[in-house]
Amino acid sequence: MKSAQGDRLISLAGGLPCPSTFPVEELRAAADRVLRKDGSLALQYTNTEGYAPLRAYVAEYFLKPRGIPADPDCVLLTSGSQQALDLLGKTLIDTYARVLLEAPSYLSAIQAFGLYEPTFLSVPATPGGVTPDALEKAFRQRPRMFYTVPTFQNPTGWTWSQENRTAAARLAQKHDVFLIEDDPYSELSYDEAPPPPLASFSDPAGTVITGTFSKILSPGIRMGWIAAPRHLMDPLVRAKQASDLCSNILTQRILFELLAEFDLLKHIERLRKHYRRKRDRMLEWLDKLMPTDCTWTRPRGGMFVWLTLPPGLSGTRLLRATQAYGVVFAPGRSFYAHGERDDTIRLNFTHSSDSDMADGLRVLAREIQRMPVDI
């Protein structure tokens, strides 16, 4: 995150949305209305679960249309979906519990869960998701839970096929493994729509799905959510109470005030168009600039391209080289729980301007070609 904030830096590192897409004026007007009509309540302590109308909105617009059992009482609003991961770690991970991750998996999930000291197991991610064979083998090691980003995954951009989703749901129930489906990107789909979420057909008592307003509206307001089975709500709410008592009610109310008058679907259409063009731009530049022994993913949504370096090159060392020219990205190593591979890097295409993106990729391509191979 720090790299992505510096002054004279070209950053392909973070997962930052493009600030030109934020509905600034609409949020300003919403803030104005909330503080004029309901200021005292919007500035007081509130309940831990979150603002009831906003929980109902999440159920109505994010769960129901996608076939997920939609009870507002089972929605917990969180400080971004990062807090959702932390609360799940707090609630589900005892010391030495086994947590199964895709390899690679989302860096900040590894960090969030890691603080509760589980034993991490991993199962290889593939372009179509985790295969049933690999998953069953991994489930036989008796993980307590399986964390996955099945749609436009961070970091790879890959999306699980319908077949792999169906198999995973069946296997999780068979082996009694808790499914955690992290779903921040499914609205950001640039070609055909992704398959339905795992949570729409897996065992409801053994599945959690998390989402966020960060990627479609604004990350600065820190508003994410968990939809959990009823039996998990009490422990999650207790964990949140111990973590921060309650979420920021001022921004909960501003967000709800915005949503009441805002055409979110139309906004998401605009985002798709904007990011589709950026994704295409990045893929064009990569085709043009990268040496032939590099390979990379061609994501149908989300925010990232995952690039595999020529044999023998290290993403960590490459970062040191490009950093000297003010260009940063996320080395792939940190997306593995045990840092087991260092030959990949993650590139973000949503945040930088076209010219920064091109300049950054030029430096990257040059440094890849310059770098001595590690034998």
Place this chain on the structure above:
Amino acid sequence: MKSAQGDRLISLAGGLPCPSTFPVEELRAAADRVLRKDGSLALQYTNTEGYAPLRAYVAEYFLKPRGIPADPDCVLLTSGSQQALDLLGKTLIDTYARVLLEAPSYLSAIQAFGLYEPTFLSVPATPGGVTPDALEKAFRQRPRMFYTVPTFQNPTGWTWSQENRTAAARLAQKHDVFLIEDDPYSELSYDEAPPPPLASFSDPAGTVITGTFSKILSPGIRMGWIAAPRHLMDPLVRAKQASDLCSNILTQRILFELLAEFDLLKHIERLRKHYRRKRDRMLEWLDKLMPTDCTWTRPRGGMFVWLTLPPGLSGTRLLRATQAYGVVFAPGRSFYAHGERDDTIRLNFTHSSDSDMADGLRVLAREIQRMPVDI
């Protein structure tokens, strides 16, 4: 908290500020300015440590004037001071670490630390704080840290004497115990000023102080802070990153924009006057209404009166009785890590109207007199 939000309830339970004191209009204007001039940055991800000008403000106005080493780089902004407690737990408590608390101590600190599974030790609170003899005896059991609210304590309202503070600072250094000074109330002083904070003369490498804007401006915006020794900043920032990536930057900026034009000292003076009157009102009513075998504290600041019931009465049972008449308070039992005493209750005097307070105390006095003694 839930009890304090109900519709037809008289709540003396929570630690809610009086909403009439919130600077609603000033915050509305500040939000308007921030979103007009800097909307995109105020809605984007931000750094984990917090908005730099606000960290500098905390150092300049909350630390420096009170003799605490004031380096803005050692200030971490948190989602209310509850998150500060959670991050300290995450950072300092390994399973089975010993954590020393005053008995009674702040309920939500017990909950925050409790999730990291320490062994709780306790040392008796007294009207002048913890005595050196009791503290040394407790320190000999080798706690990793000592958590204290030395000024206008929650729940008792008690304030440590200068002598006990000096002794505690010396003993903590001698026994190598980490001091956590939780200081949400020291601005809310209604008689003479409290003694200087422990953090102004204890070993800086072994002391943390936490504070909050919740009690003096608005709890809804969730803005607290930790001032920590340099060697703790990295682990705390990593813990915060894993917990929620960063705090809400929109409200960080609104708050800073407000503070730039707002006379905070004058506002605090108004709060003191407002709450002093409410404290006096509660003490008058208690004198008038309570049976002679009840005793209670006469706090010189903060938000709470701590009442000891007549011998043989249970605070938990009393709550069930008054609840039937729509009156709630916080039973004292939950303020003990091991629930070891049930003959006390905590009463808040900052939130309810004068007439609600009087009606609530009337019900309370009546039910105390009615209740059968537990032999």
